[in-house]
Amino acid sequence: MTEPLTGTAGALHRDADRVLAAWSPSDAEQEALRTAYRSHLAAHPDGMWRECRAGHLTASALVIDPARERVLLTLHGKLRMWLQMGGHCERPDTMLASVALREATEESGIAGLRLLSGGPVALDRHRTPCAWHLDVQYAALAPADAVERISEESLELRWFGYREAGEIADGSVRRLIARTRARL
Template identity: 40%
Template sequence: MPDSALRSPTDDLIDRLRAWTPLAPGQAMLRDEYLDFLADSPGAALRRDGGPEHVTGSCFVFTPDLAQVLLCFHRKGRFWVQLGGHVESADASVAAAAYREAREECGIADLVPLGPGILDVDRHTLGGGFRCSAHWDVGFAAVARPEAAPVASDESDDVAWWPVDALPENVPPHFDRRLAGVLAELAHRLD
């Protein structure tokens, strides 16, 4: 990919989406919908104030053995979910936004990204309490030192490690399937 300092975050995301060949056919179809969404509103798609639907970045934070995932109890949503959030004007890419949000939301500064590529996409509608109606979320992953102690941010009531095969009951619908897809993508890349 060309020097990211010369490209917009939207161009970077388009390049990453085009380069990604998801394992799951449903993810491939959704990836194509993301490309259409970005083409239809390139200037606004990544801005929080760009419309009721926009792109967000998530970071699934794991222990090095991928046995545990770090989740936050989202204050507005009232559920356990991966770390992440909106793209800010200072973010060079959606990936940079995802990693920044993860560091801010868990208080662990030395997260190690697990490669530059996209691991999943997840478009979801939002209920009451949110200013926007839908997030076009793009998932990345990182690892944290096992001894790193997470600290909740202003946006979360709690942050905690959970076994990937024993998630809390109050997660968003289909979150277990999303996490399984991310782990499958990681396993495929790390082979």
């Protein structure tokens, strides 16, 4: 479905392109992904929505504890993998960072999350059962009184130390943790 770039759909599409254009990748691999994401958006007016079978942008956030010593991961219900919180854009969304924050809040149950400044931490492109996900990855700090609450999308939520998380998570999550720690 090709949707005209007007209203909130257009606002989100423009915001995603603006975020990617302004973002400074950490290496050549991230620069290649940034270029691919922007090309995808230019070629697919519907590239923000799950209906775009050629792939679509998603947003996620790695939740970090207030002491900055642990991360909260979810055992994803469908994929059966330990991942950061994240997911699809929805029609009311107008900003990519808000998608990441909404998804992290919904999936962690933690109110008051705050995204780290500086925009996205990393990009990760991966195949899922629905299509290619062009994930824009952020990091979010939990407040001091954070209490997690499992959502229907998760089998389990658990705080992991950085090393422990690296032992149970896939390469994408390990890279996101390393890039987040470098920013902290």
